[in-house]
Structures are given as C-alpha cells and as structure tokens.
Amino acid sequence: MTELDPGLVGEQIAESDQISEPGGTGGEIGRSRRRKEDARLLTGHTRWTDNLVQPGMLYVMFLRSPMAHARITRVDVSGARGLPGVFAAFSGQDFADEQGSLPCAWPVSEDIVIPDHPPMAVSEVRYVGEAVACVVATDRYRAADALEAIEVDYEPLPAVVDMNDALTEGSPKVHEAGNQAFTAKITSGDIEAAFRDAPVLIDRTYIQQRLIPSAMEPRAVLASTDGDGFTLWTSTQIPHVLRVMLAVTTGIPEHKIRVVAPDVGGGFGSKLQVTAEEVLCLLLTRRLGRPVKWTESRSEGNLTVHHGRDQIQHIRVAAESDGRIRGLQVDLLADMGAYLMLVTPGIPMLGAALYNAIYKMDAYEFGCTGVFTTKMPTDAYRGAGRPEATYAIERVMDELAAELGLDPVEVRRRNWIRHEEFPYTTIAGLTYDSGNYEAATDRAMALFGYDKLRAEQADRRDRGDPVQLGIGVSIYTEMCGLAPSRLLGESNYGAGGWEHGTIRMLPTGKVEVITGTSPHGQGHVTAWSQIVADTLGVPFEDITVLHGDTAISHKGMDTYGSRSLVVGGVAVLQACEKVKDKARKLAAHLLECSPEDLEFAEGAFQVRGTDSRKTIQELAFAAFTAHSLPEGVEAGLDSDSTFDPDNYSFPHGTHLCAVEVDTETGMSKIRSYVAVDDVGKVINPLIVDGQVHGGIAQGIAQALYEEAVYDAEGNLLTTTMADYLLPSAADLPTFVTDRTETPATSNPLGVKGVGEAGTIASTPAVVNAIVDALRPRGIHDVQMPCTPERVWRALEGVRR
Amino acid sequence: MIPATFDYVRPGSLDEACQALASDEDAKALAGGQSLLPLLRLRLAYPSTLVDLGRLPELTGVHDRGDHVFIGAMTTHDEVMRSSLVNSACPLVALTTATVADPAVRHRGTFGGSLAHADPAADLPAVVLALDGVLVARSAEGEREIPAAEFFVDYLESALRPGEILLGARIPKLGDGWGYHYEKFHRTAQAWPIVGVAAAVRRSNGSIQEARIGLTNMGPTPLRARAVESALQGAELGDQVRQACEQAAEGTSPSGDLHAQPDYRRHLARVLTHRAIRTAAGSP
Amino acid sequence: MPRITVTVDGVGYEEEVEPRLLLVHLLRERLGKTGTPVGCDTSNCGACTVMLDGKTVKSCSVLAVQADGCDIVTIEGLGSPGSMHPMQRAFHEEHALQCGYCTPGMVMAAIDLLRDTPDPSEEAIREGLEGNLCRCTGYCNIVRAVRRGAQEMGQAVKSS
Structure with a gap:
C-alpha cells in the first residue's frame, strides 16, 4: 500500500500484514492470514475433476454442430460403434425420452418464452457447438477418433446473429414462438416530467460485447453409479443447486444423487450452470453402468461454456444545467443466445435497479427486451448485469460532465448520495444501508495524484503530443450478498438466497466447519477459519472447513454473486454462536453456576471473579462423553444455522485509471490504476486485495481485449486463446489498491462482498480514460474492446 | 483436443530423413512442433507420418x-x-x-x-x-x-x-555502421503481430546510406518495403525519412481478419516503418 | 508402438506410447502425475508447463516420443506441502494463487526466469511470464511472489 497522510480521510483501516505463524486465540478477523488452501495447490496435490479416475471408467466426447441453425435430418453413429476401443455411440434421438430439458430457474416476466432445451439436440440445432451425438470409449484418443466416424446430415436454416435484425418483422425465427424472449419495464417517478424541457439531455447507445468467461480450468464431469445411487463430480460453482436441478431434469430421485465439486479452477459465473454435459454424463452412466468422464478442450469450451454480457444499452439522462440529474431512462436489448439457461434472463434484470447507481434523481425508467439469436446462450459472468449497468451510467456521467464543462468527479459529487443521507432508498427502490463515497473518492484521488495527472494531460494536449493522456473515473456501487429470499421470490426466481453453516466440535477439541458455499479460488477455508477462530476462541490451525459435496454439506445455495461471506460467512458465525450457547449451558452445569455468571474469553468460560473455568475443548469432550449433561442438553457440541439476509449489501468504491493513447497507432496503454474500495469489514485483507486485483484485470480485459466474435453465418471466430485475447502479466500494470471501511448494517459481520467489485468498476474507468484522452479531438465514444484499430478509426473519422 | 493418428520416425541421419520424407507425400517434418502440434491437436492437419528431426546434431x-x-x-x-x-x-x-x-x-x-x-x-x-x-x-x-x-x-x-x-x-554479416530494430505491433504480448517491421539501417553523417526493411503480416508472404528502401538512400533524418516511410505499404496486400483490416495494416506499416527506421538509426 | 524412457521427478519410466500421445497425457494419465493440468489446446495458457532437461516447455505441445531419454521435472518434483521450494513458498506468502489452476505452470515459468535473471525487475518478471495466463489474480501478487522467491533463492545460493 502506498504511504498516505494519516490525516487525509476519516475512516482508515488498520492493516495487519503478518506472515503466517501459529495462531493463538482472538485477533484473527482482519488479519492477512496466508491461505490453508495453498500448500496442496502449490505442490500439485490437486483434485481437479479431470484428475479423478474410477475403476472401469470410460471417456465421453460430444460431436457438436458446425451449423448455427439447421434441421437435423439424419444422424448415423454406426461408423463409430465398430471402432476399436469404442464402447458406445449415441445420437440425441437415443436420449430423447429421458434427457428432459435444461432448466431456466428465473422466468423474469409474465410474457417470457422458455423454449425446450434438450441437452443433446434431436431435431434442430440452434448454435454452433450444440451437441448432436456422443461417443463413449476406453480413452480420450479413441473417443476423438470415433467422433469423425459419425455422420450427420443437416438441412440449413437461416442464422439469426444480430439482435436488431432478430426483432425485425419477417426475420427468420430461432424458435417457433419468435425471437422475443421477454420484455420487462420498471418505472419510478414521473419520467416524462423529468425529461420535459430538461436543460441538458444526453442520449447514448453503448454495446456490451459478448465475452467468454475463460476460467483456467476447462469444465469436466465424472459420473458413476453403484446400481442404486449416482455420484457426479463436476467442475461447478453450484453442487447443491445442481443436485436439485438434475433430479428435476432427469427424474432421478434427488436422494439418489450426490454431487461433488472437487477442486474447481475458477468459475466467474461460468460454472453457475446446469449443463448439457452434466445431465448427459449422468444418463450415460445410468445406461452403461460404467463410470464416464468428459473433459472439454479449450476450443470446445469457447463454443459451449455459456457466454457473458452481450447487450445493447440505450441510455438517456435529463439534467439541470448545474449537472444535477432529473431523470434516467434505460432501454436494453439483451442477447439470450439460442436458449434460456439457468439464470439467462435474470442477468440483465440484475442490473435493473443499478443504472441509477450512486446517484439521486427524480425519475427512472428501465426497459429490457430479451432476444433469441442462434448463438451460445449467455448467462452469469463476473458481475452479471451489474457491470453492464455501471458501465452505462459511468460512461454517461462523463458525457454529462463534458457537456457541461465540469470535471467528471465534480459532476458525480453533485449527484451522489451523501454520507449523512444513508440509509437511502433509491429511485429504483433499493435501500442502501451505508456508504461513504466522499471518503473513498478523496482517498483515491490522493493516491492517484489526480491534479498532477490533469496538469500533465493539459501539457500533452498543448504540445500536441502524439501520445495523449486520458483520465478515467468510475465510482460504483453494486448489490451483493445474493440474496434475501423474500426479494428473490418477488422477482420470480426459483429458489431462495439463504446460506447454511454447520459447526461440529470434535471430541479432541478440533473443529469441523461445514459450509453451503462452494469455493473455487476465493479462500473460504481460510476466511471461515478466521471467523470461527475468533468466535469460538480456538486456534486457527485446529479448524477444518468442508464444502462442495452434497453428502457432507447437506444444505447450501453455493457460490456466486459475491454472496459467500455476506450470507455464508454469517451462517457460520451464527452456528458458532449457537455452539457457544450450548457450551455455556454445559459449562454452567459442570461449574455449578448459572449461565449468566459465566464470561467467555479466549476460548473458555470462566465464573466471574473466580479462576474456575472450562475451555471450549474441555466442553467438547464433556459433550462427547455425555457423562453429565444438564437437563434438555443433547450429546455432542455442534450446531447448524441458516442465514437469510434482510437486505442486499452495497459495496462501493472509486477507481481511477490513467491511459496513454498513441494517436498514431491507436494503442492504449494503462499507465496507472488506483482502486479504493469499501467492502465493509474485512476478514482477510490479503484475500480482499487478491479479489480486487483479479476483478480489475477482468474488467480491463473487457475494455481492451476480449470479444467473442460471430460471423454473419453464426460461426464463432474466437474459438481458441490465440483468437480470444486474454491479458498476460506483460499486458497489465500493478494496481494500487486501498480501502475505506464503512460496515454494512445488514449483517452482524458488517461485510459486503468483494468478488465482483473490481470487474464492475474497472471497465468504465478504462474506457472513460481512453475517451477522455481523445475528447478534445471530437471523439465521445470508442466501442469495446477499445482495440488499437477502433481507436484509430475513431480518430480517422474525425480527421475527415 | 487430440491429434489424429500418424506414424513416427526419428531418423538417425540426414539421408534417412530425406528418404522418409520422399517416400510418403503426406509425411511432414517435425522440428520443435510449436506450430505443428497445435494444428494437430485442433485436427487442422492430418500428416501420415511425422519425421522427427530432433536428433540430428548436424541441424x-x-x-x-x-x-x-x-x-x-x-x-x-x-x-x-x-x-x-x-x-x-x-x-x-x-x-x-x-x-x-x-x-x-x-x-x-x-x-x-x-x-x-x-x-x-x-x-x-x-x-x-x-x-x-x-x-x-x-x-x-x-x-x-x-x-x-x-x-x-x-x-x-x-x-x-x-x-x-x-x-x-x-x-550475411552486414559489417560495421549498421543499426537494427524489429518493431512488433500486437494487441497482447501473446498475440500474433498485426504488423511487424524489421529494419537494418546504415547511417553516416546524419543521413541514411542504405536500409533493408522486411514487413511481417503485410501479405501472404513476408515482404520487402523496396520503395522505402530506395527512398531512404541518402535521406536525412527527420522529414526526409518520414516522407520515405510513407511508401511502406506500397506493393503490399495485407489480409483482413479478426485483429485488423487491410487499410489499418497499411497505416500501421507506414507508422511502424518510420519508428523502426528511427530506432535502427539511433534517432529516437 | 515406440518405446521410450523418461525420468519424471527423479523416477525412471519405460513406456510404450502411441506417437501422437502428448507429453502432458503421458504424465497425467499414464504416470499419474496429475499435478500438471491442461488449460488450452494452442499453447497459450501455460498451465501445463514443466521442465524438460532443465528448461520450461508446454507439455501439451510436446509429443511423449520427443521426450524420449529426457529428464522431466513437474510441480510435484519441486517440493512437497511440508517442504516447499522457495518459489512455492513465496507464492503462498504473497497470495499469488486463488483457484490454483495456473499455479504449477506459473511456478515453473518463474523458476525458469530466474536461471538467467536472478534478480529480475518487475518488467522482466511480467515479460518472463507472458506465456502463462492467470484469470484470478490480476498478476499483481504473482509479480510480488517472483521477486520474493528470487530474493529467497538468492539467499539460499549465498548461504549454501
């Protein structure tokens, strides 16, 4: 962290940055504990799904449609069946009666159309990559060979690639019911009055390009059966949700299905899905009676892991001449792709209440149309709806500032919710419990050297330097901690948003924590240990955290939407408190006092004013032997708890980015990046910083590098990492991160969530910087990703 | 993805290697494999035999x-x-x-x-x-x-x-008095160059005596920027060099693809050639 | 089928392999060395990086037959959970991994970088790791870890 004037801002956080050492009791929360997860991962003792083998295991591969849209007139798998090492080969027709339809759990509107979505296509394909047949062989080499022996005849149908075209009358249809998946509208305040005679009107259209999530671990599934029950190991973020959905989809009774998420190599939303391959591996193991494993290749994954973003955003702002916003109107087209997957239609709707962001206004209107196209379905990708909303509003705030000749920070100050106004109910109806945009912004500007960079910018402009400097501002909030079940119900989501935690004190005083969250890189084992260590007063090392197996963790809603700590961490805390309550009763019984006479400190109950005490470990053993328990107290020191939040949490922060734009080549290079985030109370600063770093990198990648490109025939052109560009270390700078700490009031830990913050904030910060560099030349937008060619074309456009 | 099957020979001599390649028209030489293996894995190439040149010290x-x-x-x-x-x-x-x-x-x-x-x-x-x-x-x-x-x-x-x-x-060794630069323009460190310019420049008394310029990705083959090379003969650093480099795209036929369209590649060729020449000439 | 001999993490193996067998599949599926993962099919991601005769290679882009007679070191041969290599320890201390999938390749690339540049600058580290992609960390802590690992390895050399 960069040195700061300690008097600069009010709410400084104390950063403890100690090296790992055996822990005592207390003081774990807020400490930069090194992760318990690391040693295994660093030495190759991993349990990626593709590492797992079962006796007699066979390998599955899928033949995928090369056509974006076609009728399947013939599938002949007989050529594959005779090949050496090939155990079986099937077409979609072979599973037509049992494969069901992949679920969509979020019918967001009354008018929604949810088309049938067979895991393996039977009569029609609607995107390149859709599975049409599969082979099962003794190894993956034989399976790959056998795919080439399958014959499929297609009768081509017209591809539907562009959303505007898709909605044009007479457009070819993706589904019989048409290309409109749903419409939604939210209005608050008198939008007409806000726009009538508004002194300033900004009207812009932004394109959120389609992204490929690109978790480093390709997906893999291993399914096996003992003739009665089924076990599915899969690279998923959602073992619990998946188990329910597999039961519903296949008709296999839920209690006969066990889902395990072993080590999972990143997800970013892409593994928040019920996939065709998971369903089919389950059905294949049922049909063949043998364990089957499927592992995708990266090029297969680029085609068939659900994509993210892909929206056209029309945004209009009406403002007073001093920059104060009167009203905001947003109209989205959201590309669903060919089908509605688990939460596909919900993604744009997650942003519905966030376009107004940190700003106060009199009126707001949000409209969204979901559109079917013959492309891979979209679904959750890091931030899911919230990055899109933040991008549009933060881009348009810069446009408003430019229109009025105001500094971009100043126009935001004039509109944002002031610290003293919290809790604040926004025009979109959310109640932000806490926040301090002033503190985070002041801190960020100081760290960034805002005024000095503005001076350099002016100097370069004056000199006509071919390398221009741009400064990008992005001040965001988001809604995290998904989610209050009551609110999910109101939005017609198919499940709740609570989370579960279990604490089991073992006879020897060690602690097993079971969590319903399903980490895949976030460090829950470490962070949950810190919460438990402080709450129960046991050593950090004495705690183990179990997760990701429905046979062990019987209840859970899994990991996505920056929810794990905010909901799951609190459930663990509550379970600890219940254990303590029981331990207190037991201690009082054993120490022959009243529970109220006991004080709990450093892992022991002590009779006030005496040295008579029982440690929690002693109590765990006493609860185990059960030789002497008080009336009504059962054996064993353990407890369960679920937590269902009353409200979302609202992390916020200020990100500032300086970009050098080479006006001769169009190349943009990030020179410095400062992020000051307020994620509430921090359990582990090291993990929080890591989440912010990674989030920023992904947001920058959307701004500069990534785009899933389909041609007019619906072929994906970016099928490999050679074409779909991801930044390496050589492409990114070191980010300066810092925090302010304004605790959430909606949960007892005061935490807000951090998984998506960096990604939400950074994309507009980068693009605002690029546009800021070019604005004096008459440029007010560059479409993402802001490739050198796009910047050059923008400059060419104004040169003419 | 998985390569299709092929035969494999690892010749112990150049003669054997030549023979192996001559006897089978679908045979392919395997050098380091860093371009070939990805093509095999994506099943974009189906050689019958790979002739591994990896154990021929004379190469x-x-x-x-x-x-x-x-x-x-x-x-x-x-x-x-x-x-x-x-x-x-x-x-x-x-x-x-x-x-x-x-x-x-x-x-x-x-x-x-x-x-x-x-x-x-x-x-x-x-x-x-x-x-x-x-x-x-x-x-x-x-x-x-x-x-x-x-x-x-x-x-x-x-x-x-x-x-x-x-x-x-x-x-060929060019001898004394030459300066060199390769100006590579790519979107990420891993990405293939959109355009690259290789320049060798012999300079004396503030002007360029001779220049050699090779262009990467400006056509179906690598190309020489001959027009620039001629125009640079005797050119003085500064405007003359700048003007000479304006001809960098002459005679090129760059393709349009995911990463750039032909007109942008031509523009880049001019800008990057100028940069390559200036750097090679030691004139930042 | 060609017969090859390889040494992997200090153990000698003799195997009959199909010519098309990728080195990474020999390691993972024949020899049980699953510490080395596969992340792509175009040699971009670097997750499968191992040392082949002391230099990094992407084991998804090497045929097992090409490794005949070679000495291979994977992440599993570097250190164990109880006794990690200084670079592994540095990754732990600096929180340079999240999901951990890129980590084996990243650690190998980092160690390789230090062969020539024992005290690398930030820029040298970033360039030296350009062949290894990470989707979680944004690379900040990886860069720090490599610097720390370099210092510790430098100390180890001095004190040995």
Whole structure:
C-alpha cells in the first residue's frame, strides 16, 4: 500500500500484514492470514475433476454442430460403434425420452418464452457447438477418433446473429414462438416530467460485447453409479443447486444423487450452470453402468461454456444545467443466445435497479427486451448485469460532465448520495444501508495524484503530443450478498438466497466447519477459519472447513454473486454462536453456576471473579462423553444455522485509471490504476486485495481485449486463446489498491462482498480514460474492446 | 483436443530423413512442433507420418562462416537469441527472435521450423528476407540454395519440395555502421503481430546510406518495403525519412481478419516503418 | 508402438506410447502425475508447463516420443506441502494463487526466469511470464511472489 497522510480521510483501516505463524486465540478477523488452501495447490496435490479416475471408467466426447441453425435430418453413429476401443455411440434421438430439458430457474416476466432445451439436440440445432451425438470409449484418443466416424446430415436454416435484425418483422425465427424472449419495464417517478424541457439531455447507445468467461480450468464431469445411487463430480460453482436441478431434469430421485465439486479452477459465473454435459454424463452412466468422464478442450469450451454480457444499452439522462440529474431512462436489448439457461434472463434484470447507481434523481425508467439469436446462450459472468449497468451510467456521467464543462468527479459529487443521507432508498427502490463515497473518492484521488495527472494531460494536449493522456473515473456501487429470499421470490426466481453453516466440535477439541458455499479460488477455508477462530476462541490451525459435496454439506445455495461471506460467512458465525450457547449451558452445569455468571474469553468460560473455568475443548469432550449433561442438553457440541439476509449489501468504491493513447497507432496503454474500495469489514485483507486485483484485470480485459466474435453465418471466430485475447502479466500494470471501511448494517459481520467489485468498476474507468484522452479531438465514444484499430478509426473519422 | 493418428520416425541421419520424407507425400517434418502440434491437436492437419528431426546434431548450432553466419534449422529460438555470434554478427536476428512467442515456446521452437512453416505473421521470415538470407535445403538429390526472396511462396507455403529438408540459413554479416530494430505491433504480448517491421539501417553523417526493411503480416508472404528502401538512400533524418516511410505499404496486400483490416495494416506499416527506421538509426 | 524412457521427478519410466500421445497425457494419465493440468489446446495458457532437461516447455505441445531419454521435472518434483521450494513458498506468502489452476505452470515459468535473471525487475518478471495466463489474480501478487522467491533463492545460493 502506498504511504498516505494519516490525516487525509476519516475512516482508515488498520492493516495487519503478518506472515503466517501459529495462531493463538482472538485477533484473527482482519488479519492477512496466508491461505490453508495453498500448500496442496502449490505442490500439485490437486483434485481437479479431470484428475479423478474410477475403476472401469470410460471417456465421453460430444460431436457438436458446425451449423448455427439447421434441421437435423439424419444422424448415423454406426461408423463409430465398430471402432476399436469404442464402447458406445449415441445420437440425441437415443436420449430423447429421458434427457428432459435444461432448466431456466428465473422466468423474469409474465410474457417470457422458455423454449425446450434438450441437452443433446434431436431435431434442430440452434448454435454452433450444440451437441448432436456422443461417443463413449476406453480413452480420450479413441473417443476423438470415433467422433469423425459419425455422420450427420443437416438441412440449413437461416442464422439469426444480430439482435436488431432478430426483432425485425419477417426475420427468420430461432424458435417457433419468435425471437422475443421477454420484455420487462420498471418505472419510478414521473419520467416524462423529468425529461420535459430538461436543460441538458444526453442520449447514448453503448454495446456490451459478448465475452467468454475463460476460467483456467476447462469444465469436466465424472459420473458413476453403484446400481442404486449416482455420484457426479463436476467442475461447478453450484453442487447443491445442481443436485436439485438434475433430479428435476432427469427424474432421478434427488436422494439418489450426490454431487461433488472437487477442486474447481475458477468459475466467474461460468460454472453457475446446469449443463448439457452434466445431465448427459449422468444418463450415460445410468445406461452403461460404467463410470464416464468428459473433459472439454479449450476450443470446445469457447463454443459451449455459456457466454457473458452481450447487450445493447440505450441510455438517456435529463439534467439541470448545474449537472444535477432529473431523470434516467434505460432501454436494453439483451442477447439470450439460442436458449434460456439457468439464470439467462435474470442477468440483465440484475442490473435493473443499478443504472441509477450512486446517484439521486427524480425519475427512472428501465426497459429490457430479451432476444433469441442462434448463438451460445449467455448467462452469469463476473458481475452479471451489474457491470453492464455501471458501465452505462459511468460512461454517461462523463458525457454529462463534458457537456457541461465540469470535471467528471465534480459532476458525480453533485449527484451522489451523501454520507449523512444513508440509509437511502433509491429511485429504483433499493435501500442502501451505508456508504461513504466522499471518503473513498478523496482517498483515491490522493493516491492517484489526480491534479498532477490533469496538469500533465493539459501539457500533452498543448504540445500536441502524439501520445495523449486520458483520465478515467468510475465510482460504483453494486448489490451483493445474493440474496434475501423474500426479494428473490418477488422477482420470480426459483429458489431462495439463504446460506447454511454447520459447526461440529470434535471430541479432541478440533473443529469441523461445514459450509453451503462452494469455493473455487476465493479462500473460504481460510476466511471461515478466521471467523470461527475468533468466535469460538480456538486456534486457527485446529479448524477444518468442508464444502462442495452434497453428502457432507447437506444444505447450501453455493457460490456466486459475491454472496459467500455476506450470507455464508454469517451462517457460520451464527452456528458458532449457537455452539457457544450450548457450551455455556454445559459449562454452567459442570461449574455449578448459572449461565449468566459465566464470561467467555479466549476460548473458555470462566465464573466471574473466580479462576474456575472450562475451555471450549474441555466442553467438547464433556459433550462427547455425555457423562453429565444438564437437563434438555443433547450429546455432542455442534450446531447448524441458516442465514437469510434482510437486505442486499452495497459495496462501493472509486477507481481511477490513467491511459496513454498513441494517436498514431491507436494503442492504449494503462499507465496507472488506483482502486479504493469499501467492502465493509474485512476478514482477510490479503484475500480482499487478491479479489480486487483479479476483478480489475477482468474488467480491463473487457475494455481492451476480449470479444467473442460471430460471423454473419453464426460461426464463432474466437474459438481458441490465440483468437480470444486474454491479458498476460506483460499486458497489465500493478494496481494500487486501498480501502475505506464503512460496515454494512445488514449483517452482524458488517461485510459486503468483494468478488465482483473490481470487474464492475474497472471497465468504465478504462474506457472513460481512453475517451477522455481523445475528447478534445471530437471523439465521445470508442466501442469495446477499445482495440488499437477502433481507436484509430475513431480518430480517422474525425480527421475527415 | 487430440491429434489424429500418424506414424513416427526419428531418423538417425540426414539421408534417412530425406528418404522418409520422399517416400510418403503426406509425411511432414517435425522440428520443435510449436506450430505443428497445435494444428494437430485442433485436427487442422492430418500428416501420415511425422519425421522427427530432433536428433540430428548436424541441424543444430550457429556457425561463423566468414562473410555470413549459418544458423542450423533445428537451433532453438532460445539458443539463437543467446548466441554471442548471432548477437554480434546479425543482431537483428537475435533481437527479433527474443520477441517470438514466450520463453517456454522458444525453448522448443526452432529457427528453421519457423521459416519452413512460412507463416507471414511469424517474425523471423521478414528478418531473413530483409537480410537477404539464403536458405539451404537438402534432398536425396543433394543440397540446394534458395534465396529468401524465393523461399516464401505463399501463405504457409515455402519453396521446399517434397523430400527436402531445410538445413538452415546463411545470414550475411552486414559489417560495421549498421543499426537494427524489429518493431512488433500486437494487441497482447501473446498475440500474433498485426504488423511487424524489421529494419537494418546504415547511417553516416546524419543521413541514411542504405536500409533493408522486411514487413511481417503485410501479405501472404513476408515482404520487402523496396520503395522505402530506395527512398531512404541518402535521406536525412527527420522529414526526409518520414516522407520515405510513407511508401511502406506500397506493393503490399495485407489480409483482413479478426485483429485488423487491410487499410489499418497499411497505416500501421507506414507508422511502424518510420519508428523502426528511427530506432535502427539511433534517432529516437 | 515406440518405446521410450523418461525420468519424471527423479523416477525412471519405460513406456510404450502411441506417437501422437502428448507429453502432458503421458504424465497425467499414464504416470499419474496429475499435478500438471491442461488449460488450452494452442499453447497459450501455460498451465501445463514443466521442465524438460532443465528448461520450461508446454507439455501439451510436446509429443511423449520427443521426450524420449529426457529428464522431466513437474510441480510435484519441486517440493512437497511440508517442504516447499522457495518459489512455492513465496507464492503462498504473497497470495499469488486463488483457484490454483495456473499455479504449477506459473511456478515453473518463474523458476525458469530466474536461471538467467536472478534478480529480475518487475518488467522482466511480467515479460518472463507472458506465456502463462492467470484469470484470478490480476498478476499483481504473482509479480510480488517472483521477486520474493528470487530474493529467497538468492539467499539460499549465498548461504549454501
């Protein structure tokens, strides 16, 4: 962290940055504990799904449609069946009666159309990559060979690639019911009055390009059966949700299905899905009676892991001449792709209440149309709806500032919710419990050297330097901690948003924590240990955290939407408190006092004013032997708890980015990046910083590098990492991160969530910087990703 | 993804290697495999046999041959960029090789493999062309010299005949007074160059006496920027050089693809040529 | 089928392999060395990076037959959970991994980088790791870890 004037801002956080050492009791929360997860991962003792083998295991591969849209007139798998090492080969027709339809759990509107979505296509394909047949062989080499022996005849149908075209009358249809998946509208305040005679009107259209999530671990599934029950190991973020959905989809009774998420190599939303391959591996193991494993290749994954973003955003702002916003109107087209997957239609709707962001206004209107196209379905990708909303509003705030000749920070100050106004109910109806945009912004500007960079910018402009400097501002909030079940119900989501935690004190005083969250890189084992260590007063090392197996963790809603700590961490805390309550009763019984006479400190109950005490470990053993328990107290020191939040949490922060734009080549290079985030109370600063770093990198990648490109025939052109560009270390700078700490009031830990913050904030910060560099030349937008060619074309456009 | 089946031979001598390649028209030479293996894995190539040149010591190494340096085809990029001989006698090859792919790929990928693959987006072909390198090939009929200008025939197509193996390339030593630069323009460090410019410049008394310029990815083969080379003769640093470089895209036929359209590539060729020349001439 | 001999993490193996067998599949599926994962099919991601005769290679882009007679070191041969290599320890201390999938390749690339540049600058580290992609960390802590690992390895050399 960069040195700061300690008097600069009010709410400084104390950063403890100690090296790992055996822990005592207390003081774990807020400490930069090194992760318990690391040693295994660093030495190759991993349990990626593709590492797992079962006796007699066979390998599955899928033949995928090369056509974006076609009728399947013939599938002949007989050529594959005779090949050496090939155990079986099937077409979609072979599973037509049992494969069901992949679920969509979020019918967001009354008018929604949810088309049938067979895991393996039977009569029609609607995107390149859709599975049409599969082979099962003794190894993956034989399976790959056998795919080439399958014959499929297609009768081509017209591809539907562009959303505007898709909605044009007479457009070819993706589904019989048409290309409109749903419409939604939210209005608050008198939008007409806000726009009538508004002194300033900004009207812009932004394109959120389609992204490929690109978790480093390709997906893999291993399914096996003992003739009665089924076990599915899969690279998923959602073992619990998946188990329910597999039961519903296949008709296999839920209690006969066990889902395990072993080590999972990143997800970013892409593994928040019920996939065709998971369903089919389950059905294949049922049909063949043998364990089957499927592992995708990266090029297969680029085609068939659900994509993210892909929206056209029309945004209009009406403002007073001093920059104060009167009203905001947003109209989205959201590309669903060919089908509605688990939460596909919900993604744009997650942003519905966030376009107004940190700003106060009199009126707001949000409209969204979901559109079917013959492309891979979209679904959750890091931030899911919230990055899109933040991008549009933060881009348009810069446009408003430019229109009025105001500094971009100043126009935001004039509109944002002031610290003293919290809790604040926004025009979109959310109640932000806490926040301090002033503190985070002041801190960020100081760290960034805002005024000095503005001076350099002016100097370069004056000199006509071919390398221009741009400064990008992005001040965001988001809604995290998904989610209050009551609110999910109101939005017609198919499940709740609570989370579960279990604490089991073992006879020897060690602690097993079971969590319903399903980490895949976030460090829950470490962070949950810190919460438990402080709450129960046991050593950090004495705690183990179990997760990701429905046979062990019987209840859970899994990991996505920056929810794990905010909901799951609190459930663990509550379970600890219940254990303590029981331990207190037991201690009082054993120490022959009243529970109220006991004080709990450093892992022991002590009779006030005496040295008579029982440690929690002693109590765990006493609860185990059960030789002497008080009336009504059962054996064993353990407890369960679920937590269902009353409200979302609202992390916020200020990100500032300086970009050098080479006006001769169009190349943009990030020179410095400062992020000051307020994620509430921090359990582990090291993990929080890591989440912010990674989030920023992904947001920058959307701004500069990534785009899933389909041609007019619906072929994906970016099928490999050679074409779909991801930044390496050589492409990114070191980010300066810092925090302010304004605790959430909606949960007892005061935490807000951090998984998506960096990604939400950074994309507009980068693009605002690029546009800021070019604005004096008459440029007010560059479409993402802001490739050198796009910047050059923008400059060419104004040169003419 | 998984390669389709192929036969594999690892010849112990050049003659055996030539014979193996000559006897099967679908056989393919395997050098470092850094371009070939991804193609095999994506099943974009189906060779019947791979002839592994990896155990033929006569194909590796860098040799001082008086007026030129001979770089063996199977010398890895890593060895080339570290070679003191290459660094001193043909620095343009060394500094360009250091920009090829990444360290792990440079440990396997070879100088000759990169040339024989004849990818116009690869960095080294433009360098060998700019330096008037001579490629040496061998078949059962004997050895043959192929000037770089004739070696790169078309997109992914070299002048090597069936049964012919690339032994290496002679890179003429340009002598004193030359400066060098390779200006590579790519969107990410890993990405293939959108355009690259290899420049060698001889300079005296503030003006350029002679220049050699090779262009990467400005057509189906690497190209010389001949018009710029002529215009630079005697050009003074400054406006004259700038004007000369305006002709960098003459005679080029860049393709349009995911990463750039032809007009942008032409524009880049002009800007990057100017930058390459200025840097090579030691005039930032 | 060709017969090859390889040494992997200090153990000698003799195997009959199909010519098309990728080195990474030999390691993972024949020899049980699953510490080295596969992340792509175009040699971009670097997750499968191992040392082949002391230098990094992407084991998805090397045929097992090409490794005949070679000495291979994977992440599993570097250190164990109880006794980590200084670079592994540095990754732990600096929180340079999240999901951990890129980590084996990243650690290998980092160690390789230090062969030539024992005290690398930030820029040298970033360039030296350009062949290894990470989707979680944004690379900040990886860069720090490599610097720390370099210092510790430098100390180890001095004190040995």
